Amino acid sequence: MAEYIAPIQKLIDSFRRLPGVGSKTATRYAFAALAFTDEEAEGFADALIGIKRDVHRCPVCCGLSDSEEPCSICRDSLRDASVVCAVEGPKDVMVMERVRTYRGRYHVLGGTLSPIDGIGPNELNIKELLERVGEGVITEVIVATNPTPQGDSTASYLARVLEPLGVKVSRLAYGIPVGGDIEYADEVTLLRAMEGRKRLD
Amino acid sequence: MAEYIAPIQKLIDSFRRLPGVGSKTATRYAFAALAFTDEEAEGFADALIGIKRDVHRCPVCCGLSDSEEPCSICRDSLRDASVVCAVEGPKDVMVMERVRTYRGRYHVLGGTLSPIDGIGPNELNIKELLERVGEGVITEVIVATNPTPQGDSTASYLARVLEPLGVKVSRLAYGIPVGGDIEYADEVTLLRAMEGRKRLD
Numbered sequence: 598m599a600e601y602i603a604p605i606q607k608l609i610d611s612f613r614r615l616p617g618v619g620s621k622t623a624t625r626y627a628f629a630a631l632a633f634t635d636e637e638a639e640g641f642a643d644a645l646i647g648i649k650r651d652v653h654r655c656p657v658c659c660g661l662s663d664s665e666e667p668c669s670i671c672r673d674s675l676r677d678a679s680v681v682c683a684v685e686g687p688k689d690v691m692v693m694e695r696v697r698t699y700r701g702r703y704h705v706l707g708g709t710l711s712p713i714d715g716i717g718p719n720e721l722n723i724k725e726l727l728e729r730v731g732e733g734v735i736t737e738v739i740v741a742t743n744p745t746p747q748g749d750s751t752a753s754y755l756a757r758v759l760e761p762l763g764v765k766v767s768r769l770a771y772g773i774p775v776g777g778d779i780e781y782a783d784e785v786t787l788l789r790a791m792e793g794r795k796r797l798d
Numbered sequence: 799m800a801e802y803i804a805p806i807q808k809l810i811d812s813f814r815r816l817p818g819v820g821s822k823t824a825t826r827y828a829f830a831a832l833a834f835t836d837e838e839a840e841g842f843a844d845a846l847i848g849i850k851r852d853v854h855r856c857p858v859c860c861g862l863s864d865s866e867e868p869c870s871i872c873r874d875s876l877r878d879a880s881v882v883c884a885v886e887g888p889k890d891v892m893v894m895e896r897v898r899t900y901r902g903r904y905h906v907l908g909g910t911l912s913p914i915d916g917i918g919p920n921e922l923n924i925k926e927l928l929e930r931v932g933e934g935v936i937t938e939v940i941v942a943t944n945p946t947p948q949g950d951s952t953a954s955y956l957a958r959v960l961e962p963l964g965v966k967v968s969r970l971a972y973g974i975p976v977g978g979d980i981e982y983a984d985e986v987t988l989l990r991a992m993e994g995r996k997r998l999d
């Protein structure tokens with residue numbers, strides 16, 4: 598296919614770096630960007646630069662912070678410092694924050710254990726979690742990794758290393774999603790839901 | 799839902815300006831951008847600024863040019879100046895360029911006639927097309943608007959204003975797409991394919 602004029606082709610190539618964006622979608626985005634006002638285009642460009650310049654790793658939870666200081670959740674003294682929810686990525690912190698009643702802290706693992714990909718405990722932020730636990734304030738770690746084999750083995754590993762330190766380690770419950778339909782639940786989920794059944798009082 | 803830290807939220811909001819991008823996709827893009835190298839992020843930002851700064855309207859065909867001068871197709875003296883293909887948007891120029899044997903020129907109409915949306919001949923680049931025809935070099939205008947009611951009425955309108963000037967006006971043929979399956983062709987397309995049937999010699 599013929600190439601577009603250079604400035605457009607350059608933008609198409611940039612959009613193609615985004616996940617799941619092929620040449621048709623990238624072209625659609627580039628032509629939409631052509632209709633941006635100058636302010637919109639500059640704001641967008643500035644946001645791209647800003648994400649590299651203004652986003653830092655929180656020195657406490659390993660999540661994202663908008664300064665070199667601990668993030669707003671780690672700084673929030675009203676939050677319960679004795680409970681830590683361990684998640685895979687920084688995005689998951691915001692996912693868990695939707696559960697508005699959770700008022701504990703977080704720890705971002707930076708992935709899951711996956712020996713086949715060469716990801717062992719040293720590749721994740723587990724040392725940082727052990728250090729936090731070592732400070733003696735944390736009493737429970739809720740492991741909120743994804744319900745995948747890697748998420749499961751990461752949870753088991755954390756239980757193995759954290760429980761000897763006197764910390765309770767729990768995992769999010771498996772089961773049928775609220776509002777879901779049993780008919781469409783897969784067998785493994787149903788089995789887990791059976792195993793985790795609760796007696797009605 | 800809780801907001802992300804400001805630099806990320808700003809980028810999410812920018813990505814949401816793109817067509818068909820909702821908050822989930824925008825978030826996915828923003829987190830992917832977080833993993834860009836500095837050069838990638840700067841190149842992307844520069845491409846966004848560049849599209850506003852370096853893309854101009856070709857003074858001849860009303861398409862896109864990378865300078866204030868006529869675009870590369872209009873400047874190409876090897877291309878047949880007597881045939882002009884009228885398309886809806888600048889993107890369609892590249893679509894038509896895939897037909898590698900077409901060696902004529904283009905004219906970008908900038909849309910289609912749509913009285914209901916207040917788009918009449920003055921809102922399109924029809925005056926510019928009439929001026930080009932008035933120079934006396936053009937002998938045929940191939941109307942390649944989309945096969946929609948608006949595309950059809952634009953083609954009829956062009957035929958009505960151009961033919962009195964002694965220019966042949968043609969329209970892309972309707973019919974079954976090559977490699978398509980008759981079973982899945984809609985009735986209107988089949989009817990047009992019947993009407994446009996050709997005798998086998």
